[in-house]
């Protein structure tokens with residue numbers, strides 16, 4: 581490789597004066613994981629709004645094989661939200677030991693109250709054109725926005741996002757099939773944490789309606805992202821998703837909150853001052869009354885491991901769902917997502933249990949075990 585780019589892939593010995601040789605010693609060599617939905621880790625949340633939080637999350641997840649990520653915001657105070665966006669570029673500049681920041685993913689606050697999950701209801705509201713236009717104008721690194729497509733103004737929102745190169749995704753939604761079809765027509769092409777906070781079949785006055793889940797299955801060009809912690813979705817649903825959507829349309833995500841990479845116990849979803857108290861147990865964050873999950877504590881290695889354990893997919897396919905598929909969904913697969921000549925040297929080494937022992941971002945080793 582040269583300047584962080586893969587120059588040549590060969591089974592023969594390559595002569596390259598001055599280059600460092602890395603012996604994988606029987607480990608697997610794979611493209612780094614790309615997490616397109618992640619809120620935190622290592623006891624930090626992107627909504628903390630500090631450079632340290634950004635760097636801590638990037639470094640925590642790099643130890644588990646993530647080489648690129650889309651920092652994700654939650655529905656929260658306007659000032660907190662804007663603050664997180666304001667410092668993004670400085671955090672990106674200072675980030676030398678962590679997974680690379682590839683753009684911001686905004687989740688909410690334009691969500692269905694009835695599907696709020698762990699999003700703070702105080703801030704949930706319908707799309708406000710003045711507000712989202714301002715955000716895109718001011719922060720061109722926003723690359724994805726997840727909202728409920730049935731809300732008033734959601735179709736105009738989707739059209740506007742597409743026009744500005746931002747991926748609109750359906751999330752925290754009570755939409756029926758027909759509403760998702762309309763949203764898909766204007767550009768919504770991804771289902772955010774598929775199945776979580778999402779409508780299925782409902783009945784109104786004896787008549788049955790297909791929901792967002794069924795619409796996502798039926799629309800061939802809809803991609804899905806799934807929380808691969810083995811808790812949010814049981815093995816049966818993982819198999820069902822792969823049977824219908826296939827491995828090329830299914831991306832693995834962590835949707836991790838701050839407790840990822842931390843011991844289990846009490847934690848907070850969102851900012852430390854204004855967030856929701858949660859409890860981490862059974863490998864997942866829950867609301868204190870245990871009525872709902874409140875984000876995952878997964879890392880990308882765990883999502884790959886879960887898929888291999890719970891479904892029939894091979895290691896190669898599971899890794900693809902954590903690298904090339906998310907890269908393609910976010911339109912960065914020209915430079916990232918696979919080990920190919922002229923792509924970025926985002927490379928990881930792991931054993932047959934996906935325990936990561938080296939992480940390289942654009943040719944620089946940022947993590948090495950021992």
Ligand SMILES: [Zn+2]
Nearest residue numbers: 617652687835
């Ligand atoms: Zn999320």
